[in-house]
């Protein structure tokens with residue numbers, strides 16, 4: 642055996658034994674609901690510094706499940722958690738939806754209760770040692786209050802918090818996939834939800850009369866409760882398509898964009914050196 646070959650064999654043997662002593666451990670699951678406390682303690686913050694927090698609502702959504710705003714960010718979190726090196730916190734399945742509360746099956750939480758509850762979830766996640774809390778918001782009605790809570794908790798607990806409103810972030814993807822703008826419970830949300838729970842989508846219940854454009858210009862009128870749950874961002878565009886191929890394409894493209902945004906934000910926070 643040549644001298645170099647002997648060296649190579651020695652190095653391989655050595656690295657092999659090092660790996661044998663400290664095996665690369667991957668989490669048994671990324672869901673906080675399923676982790677035992679001992680494993681969570683081993684992972685956070687030593688190995689995992691980021692948590693994805695889906696925040697949704699229970700409200701009518703055209704002919705798709707009323708929990709669409711919960712199912713969407715939850716499925717998104719499961720799809721991207723490994724890519725962004727994160728754990729997944731349990732979803733907050735209730736939000737603020739005062740103008741849809743009149744519809745069957747809807748639940749709306751008051752501003753005061755929601756702000757306090759959401760804020761304490763953020764505080765607890767920060768106290769557990771997460772450096773980056775990523776709120777995957779599924780419901781527009783939560784945005785203002787969540788953003789206020791995020792800003793306060795970030796400053797008070799010295800933690801980085803990022804809030805994503807996915808349907809706004811992917812405006813260009815919606816227009817690319819459907820060749821139209823979207824809507825609440827419109828083409829975009831229906832497709833994304835269809836990719837997750839295809840058996841719970843009801844095209845047989847859908848009629849054009851169930852749709853209405855959002856006020857244009859914004860603020861032109863207000864309806865309490867809203868007159869329909871399929872609210873088109875633009876008049877004449879955003880009708881559900883119920884196309885399973887489009888659904889899969891949209892789901893993949895949306896998740897890729899959200900993952901890319903999160904990784905970029907963490908990279909920039911690290912570079913800036915904030916809340917290391």
Ligand SMILES: [Zn+2]
Nearest residue numbers: 709710826830
């Ligand atoms: Zn929704």
